[in-house]
Amino acid sequence: MTIIADYFLIFTVNSERQSDTVVEWIREALKKDFRRSPLNIEGESRSGWVLMDYGDVIVHVMSEDQRAYYRLEELWKQAPVVLRVQ
Numbered sequence: 001m002t003i004i005a006d007y008f009l010i011f012t013v014n015s016e017r018q019s020d021t022v023v024e025w026i027r028e029a030l031k032k033d034f035r036r037s038p039l040n041i042e043g044e045s046r047s048g049w050v051l052m053d054y055g056d057v058i059v060h061v062m063s064e065d066q067r068a069y070y071r072l073e074e075l076w077k078q079a080p081v082v083l084r085v086q
Contacts (some may be wrong), residue, residue, distance in 0.1 A: 006056045008076065012067050017046035022061050026052060 013019040023045070030036045036054055043050040048063035049070075060072065 005053075005058045007082070008058050008060065008072070008079075010060045010062065010063055010067070010072060013061055014064065016045040019048075019050060019061050019063070021049050023052065026059055026061075030054065 011022055013022055023041075027038065030038075033061070038052045038054055041050065041054045042053075045061075049065035050061040052059035052061070
């Protein structure tokens with residue numbers, strides 16, 4: 001559906017600490033298991049949104065407020081949902 005990436009992963013976190021933990025876990029797991037490092041990381045936990053760019057996969061780690069405000073699912077509602085975990 002886009003040339004930007006093949007997949008978007010969107011995580012909702014409840015605190016800056018949780019955001020830092022999720023970002024670090026993703027970074028370490030992908031490096032260990034797939035030898036992949038992010039091409040770029042933008043944002044900070046304190047802003048409520050961290051974006052991790054892995055090229056074909058974009059990871060969004062967002063606070064509930066930021067996720068409600070930006071409503072990324074609405075922008076990409078035509079795209080099929082591969083997996084939803086709540």
